[in-house]
Amino acid sequence: MSVHRRQLLKMFAGLSVSTLGVSGISASGFGARKAFAAPASERFPLGVASGSPAADGFVLWTRLSPQGLRGSASVTWRVFEEGASAPIASGEQEAPAEFAYSIHAEVTGLKPDRWYEYEFAAMGATSPRGRTRTFPARGAATSNMRFAYASCQRFDVGHYWAYAHMAREEPDFVLFLGDYIYERRANAKSAVRPHPVRNARSLEDYRDLYAGYRSDPLLQEMHRVCPWLVTWDDHEVQNNYTGDLSDIADADFQTLRVAGYRAYYEHMPLRASKMIGALEGLKRDARLRIYDRLDFGNLARLHLLDARQYRTPPLCGANRQDNAAACVSDKAASRQMLGAAQENWLAEGLQQGSDSAWNIIGQQTRFTTDAYPKGEAHRSSLDRWDGYPDARKRVISMIEQHAPRRTLIVGGDIHRNWVADVHANQFDVSSPVVAAEFTGTSISSLSGRSQKAMDRDRAINPHCKVANSEHRGYGVVNVTPQEARITLRTIDARAQTQPQLGTLAQVRVRRGQGKAELIG
Numbered sequence: 001m002s003v004h005r006r007q008l009l010k011m012f013a014g015l016s017v018s019t020l021g022v023s024g025i026s027a028s029g030f031g032a033r034k035a036f037a038a039p040a041s042e043r044f045p046l047g048v049a050s051g052s053p054a055a056d057g058f059v060l061w062t063r064l065s066p067q068g069l070r071g072s073a074s075v076t077w078r079v080f081e082e083g084a085s086a087p088i089a090s091g092e093q094e095a096p097a098e099f100a101y102s103i104h105a106e107v108t109g110l111k112p113d114r115w116y117e118y119e120f121a122a123m124g125a126t127s128p129r130g131r132t133r134t135f136p137a138r139g140a141a142t143s144n145m146r147f148a149y150a151s152c153q154r155f156d157v158g159h160y161w162a163y164a165h166m167a168r169e170e171p172d173f174v175l176f177l178g179d180y181i182y183e184r185r186a187n188a189k190s191a192v193r194p195h196p197v198r199n200a201r202s203l204e205d206y207r208d209l210y211a212g213y214r215s216d217p218l219l220q221e222m223h224r225v226c227p228w229l230v231t232w233d234d235h236e237v238q239n240n241y242t243g244d245l246s247d248i249a250d251a252d253f254q255t256l257r258v259a260g261y262r263a264y265y266e267h268m269p270l271r272a273s274k275m276i277g278a279l280e281g282l283k284r285d286a287r288l289r290i291y292d293r294l295d296f297g298n299l300a301r302l303h304l305l306d307a308r309q310y311r312t313p314p315l316c317g318a319n320r321q322d323n324a325a326a327c328v329s330d331k332a333a334s335r336q337m338l339g340a341a342q343e344n345w346l347a348e349g350l351q352q353g354s355d356s357a358w359n360i361i362g363q364q365t366r367f368t369t370d371a372y373p374k375g376e377a378h379r380s381s382l383d384r385w386d387g388y389p390d391a392r393k394r395v396i397s398m399i400e401q402h403a404p405r406r407t408l409i410v411g412g413d414i415h416r417n418w419v420a421d422v423h424a425n426q427f428d429v430s431s432p433v434v435a436a437e438f439t440g441t442s443i444s445s446l447s448g449r450s451q452k453a454m455d456r457d458r459a460i461n462p463h464c465k466v467a468n469s470e471h472r473g474y475g476v477v478n479v480t481p482q483e484a485r486i487t488l489r490t491i492d493a494r495a496q497t498q499p500q501l502g503t504l505a506q507v508r509v510r511r512g513q514g515k516a517e518l519i520g
Contacts, residue, residue, distance in 0.1 A: 038065035038067060042065055043064055043065055043122055043123060043125035043127075044062055044063075044064065044065070044120065044122075044125065044127040044128070045065050045215065046062070046063050046210075046211060046214040046215065046220070047062070047127075047128060047214065047220035047221075047223060047224060048060070048061065048062045048118070048119070048120065048127050048128055048129075048130040048223065048224055049061040049062070049130070049223035049224070049228060049268075049269050050118065050130060050132035050223075050226075050227045050228070050269050051227045051228045051229060051230060051268065051269030051270065052106075052227075052229075052269060052270060052271045052292075053132070053133060053134055053135045053173065053227045053229075053294065054108075054134065054135060054294070055112040055113075055134055055135055055136065055137040055138065055295075056108050056109060056110050056111075056112065056134060057106065057107040057108040057109065057110050057134060058107055058110075058132050058133075058134065058227055058269075059104055059105065059106055059107070059269040059270065059271055060077055060079075060103070060104075060105040060107060060118050060120075060130070060132070060269065061102065061103060061104055061105075061267075061268070061269040062075070062102070062103050062120045062127055063095075063100060063101055063102040063103070063211075063214075063266070063267065064095050064101040064102075064103075064122060065101075066097070066100075066101055069097070069101065071097055072094045072095060072096045072097060073094070073095045073101060073122055073123065074092055074093075074094060074095070074122065075092070075093055075094075075095050075103050075120055075121070075122040076090065076091070076092050076093075076120065076121045076122070077090060077091055077092075077093065077103070077105045077107070077118065077119070077120050077121075078090045078118060078119050078120075078121070079107055079110070079116050079117070079118045080116060080117040080118065080119075080129075081114075081116065081117075082115050082116065082117055082131075083117075084117075088110075089107060089109065089110065091105060091107075093105050095122070099266050100207050100263075100266050102266045102267065103120065104269065104270065104271070104272055106271055106272070110134050111134065112134050112135065112136055112137045112140065113133075113134060113135065113136040113137070113140070113142070113297070114133060114134050115131065115132070115133045116131070116132055116133065116134070117129050117130065117131055117132075118130050118131075118132060128224060129224075130223075130224045130225075131224065131225050131226060132226065132227045133172060133173075133226070133227060135294060135295065135296050135297070136295075136296055136297030136299075137295075137297065138295040138297070138298075139295075139297070139298050139355070140297040140298060141297065141298060142296060142297025142298055142299040142300075143299070143480060143481065144299075144478070144479065144480055145172055145296050145299050145300055145477075145478075145479040146169070146170070146171050146172050146476070146477070146478050146479070147171045147172055147173050147174065147175055147476075147477050147479075148166050148169055148171040148173075148174050148175070148474050148475065148476050148477075149174070149175040149176075149177060149362070149410050149412075149438070149440055149474065149475045149477065150162070150166070150174060150175075150176055150177070150412070150440060150443050150474040150475075151176065151177040151178050151179055151233070151364075151411075151412025151413060151440055151442060151443070152178070152179040152412055152413065152415055152441075152442035152443060152444070152445040153179065153180065153213070153219070153442070153443035153444050153445065154179075154182045154186060154442070154444055154445040154446075155181075155182065155193070155195055155196065155212060155213050155216070155444070156185055156186050156190075156191040156192070156193055156194060156195035157186050157190045157191060157192060157444060157445060157446050157493075157494070158192060158443070158444025158445070158446075158472060158493030158494050159192065159193070159218075159444065159493055159494070159495065159496075160216050160218040160219050160222075160443060160444060160493075161218065161491050161492070161493060161495065161498050161499055162443045162444075162472065162473050162474050162489070162491045162493065163218040163219055163221065163222040163443070164218050164221075164498055165489065165491065165501040166222055166474055166476075166489075167221055167222050167225050169476050169489075170225075170226075171226055171476065172226065172296075173226055173227045173228065173229055174222065174226060174227075174228045174229070175228075175229050175302075175304075175362050175410060176228055176229070176230045176231070177231060177233070177362055177363070177364055177410065177411060177412035177413075177440070178231055178232050178233025178234075178235075178236070178308070178364045178412055178413060179232075179233045179234070179235040179236070179412065179413065179442075179445065180210075180213070180230070180232070180235075180236060180264075180268075181206075181209045181210060181213050181235060181236060182195075182209075182235045182445075183197075183199065183200040183206075183209070183235055183236075183237065183238055183239070183260070184197070184198065184199040184200065185197070185198055185199070186446075190446060192494055192496075195212075196208050196209050196211070196212025196213065197209050197212070200256070200259075200260070201252070201256065202259060203259035203262060203263060205259075206259050206260050206262075206263035206264075207263050207266070207267075209263075210263055210266070210267040214267065227269070228268075228269060229292075229294065229302065229304055229362070230268050230269075230270070230290075230304075231290060231291070231304050231305065231306060231362065231363075231364065232264060232290065232306070232308060232364075233307075233308055233364040233365070233412070233413055234308055236260055236264050237256060237257050237260035237261070238250065238253065238256060238257075238260075240383055241253070241257070241308070242308075242311045242312075242313050243309060243310060243311050243312070243313065244257070245313055270290065289306070290304075290306055291303075291304060291305050291306040291342055291345070292304045293345075293349050295353075295356070298355065298356060298357065299356065299357050299358065299479060299480075299481060300356055300357065300358040300359070300360055300479055301349065301350075301353035301356040301358070301359050301360070302360045302362065303346055303349055303350070303359065303360070303361045303362065304362045304363075305338060305342065305346070305361065305362065305363040305364070306338070306342065307337055307338060307363045307364045307365065308364060309339075310336060310337075310338055310339025310341075310342055311336060311337055311339075311388070312335045312336045335388055335390065335391060336388070336391055337385060337388040337391035337392070338391065338395075343391075343394060343395075343398075346361075346395070346398060347398045347402070350398050350399065350401075350402035350403050350407075351401075351402045353402075353403065354402050354403060356403075357406065357479075357481045357511060358406050358407070358408065358479055358484065358511065359399075359402075359403040359406065359407045359408075360407070360408045360410065360477075360479075361395075361407065361408070361409045361410065362410050362411075363409065363410070363411050364411060364412060364413050365383070365384045365385065365411050365412065365413035365414065365439070366384050366385065366411055366413065366414050366418055366437075366439045367385050367392065367395075367409045367411055367422065367437050367439070368385075368418075368420045368421075368422055368426065368437050368461075368463060368464070369385075369386050369426055369427070369461070370386075370418075370457050370461055370464070370467075371386070371460075371461075372426075372427060372429075372460060372461045372462060372463065373460055375427050376389045376427070384413070384414075389426075392426065393426075396422060396424060396426070396434060396435075399422070399434050399435050400424055400432075400434045403435075404432070404434045404435075404514065405433065405434065405435070405511070405512050405513055405514030406511045406512065406514065407422075407434070407435035407436075407514070408435065408436055408437075408438065408477070408484060408509065409422060409435055409436070409437045409438070410437075410438050410439075410440070410475075410477075411437070411438070411439040411440070412439065412440050412442070413439075414439060415441055415442040415445050415446065415447045415448065415449075415469070415472075416439070416441055416447055416449060416454065416467070416468060416469040417439070417440060417441045417466055417467070417468040417469075417471070417473075417475075417488050417504060417505075418437070418438075418439040418464065418466065418467055419436070419437065419438055419439075419464070419465040419466035419486075419488075419505070419507055419516050420436070420437045420439075420461070420463045420464045420465060420516065421433045421435075421436060421437070421463045421465070421514075421515045421516055422434055422435040422436065422437050422463075423463060426463075429462045429463050433513075433514045433515045434514060435514055436484075436507075436509045436514060436515060436516040437516075438475055438477075438486055438507070438516075440473075440474060440475045440488075441468070441469075441471055441472055441473050441474075441488075441490075442472050442493075443472060443473075443474065443493065444472055444493040445472075447469040447470075448469075449469045450469065451468065451469050451470045453469075454467040454468060454469045455467070465507065465516045465517075465518055466488065466504070466505050466507070466518070468488075468504055471490035471491070471502070471504060472490070472491055472492070472493040473488065473489045473490040473491045473502075473504070474489050475487065475488055475489065476489060481511065482510065482511055483508055483509060483510045483511060484508070484509045484511075485506065485507070485508050485509075485519075486506070486507045486508075486509070486516075487503060487505075487506050487507075488503065488504040488505045488506075488507070489501055489502070489503060489504070490502040490503065490504050503520075505518060505520065506518070506519050506520035507519065
């Protein structure tokens, strides 16, 4: 095991027992139950994945079947030029039982702006060969970038047909914006297939969730064909949690949060080395930094945010949906959606990225309001940016100062397509447009809002260009120095056989103008 991985394991163990003062998770391995079962001959039953791309490398991920293993296992990774049979880089890494036999191989020393292939080998078995890439070096002349964005893939209420079509789009990367798993099953009447876990209450449950979700062949294939950039929302731990507070006053929430964070790291292609400093902070305030910044040449700077973990509590507590004006006024200026440190980091990144043609902010939920006539004191969900109006104003101010009319804000969470202009003043569409917003629908999760209601939302919100709850799917973004073109793809996730792909809308954002223009 690498020094970084040993340090991570030590930190997680200390957090679970001594720092948080909770019980139910042992320091050595967080419990002994095997997270999933597969024959030893199927050594890589959850496939392969890659992520955290840089100009000289990336992270490679897989997880071994625990069957027949005792303690740690040695795994070899190999990287190839596209189509080549001889590796250009290789290494050996330990897959520790304490991390559920997961591998996070951090590959460096490669050429920028290149596609590569990779594979793992362990105990006489070889994994499927994956495909990934390095990014162009910061500042390098770059003419095109293509990515897909997605979120909210509840396993039991739909199939992952969207990924079958997304793979054919050949994106440079997938931007996944939260709710990779759901911590509990849906109503049985809504289910089209069984959920892996009834209700996650332990690390083993969270591991079983990831194993169950990753067992889907369409999701495995999408991970295999390109790197993923990932962030989380609430269901990776518990619905609507805020920082270190449970929305349902769960007495075991601190235990669950540490377990959820650990399982997330175990199953995502994240860099251990970038988490070490943040985990020192985790000892103090139980937070695990995952927000990150990546450059794609001189074409785009990507800011991947964590808008869940650093929030201050809702002012109205359990009654925040009642929406008295006090919920979003009075103390609003001191309330945080991102936390002060992350806000400062974002402002610095936007300023330093002022030489990039585009800035792209990936975050969890809808950014603009859906209740324009009512102003800030309205009944829209205060779990979203509407509940943190001054935090939203601060982000808009950053964009207006450093990257106006060349910023895209991409989100998820709401299970609906929402395209809107971001004005300097959210409640005055005569104020300048500073950015465009694209909040995506879900891969499979149900909407919970009728199209009739969405049509009403569209009618009363003049900044909104698209409001649709009828379809599941994903978005595809093609970026050039002059413009970004966004295609909203739709799919019937509840179909039993693979359905046709549809297109809800095509949108253009011209650099220097910033607004979303419907073109099809």
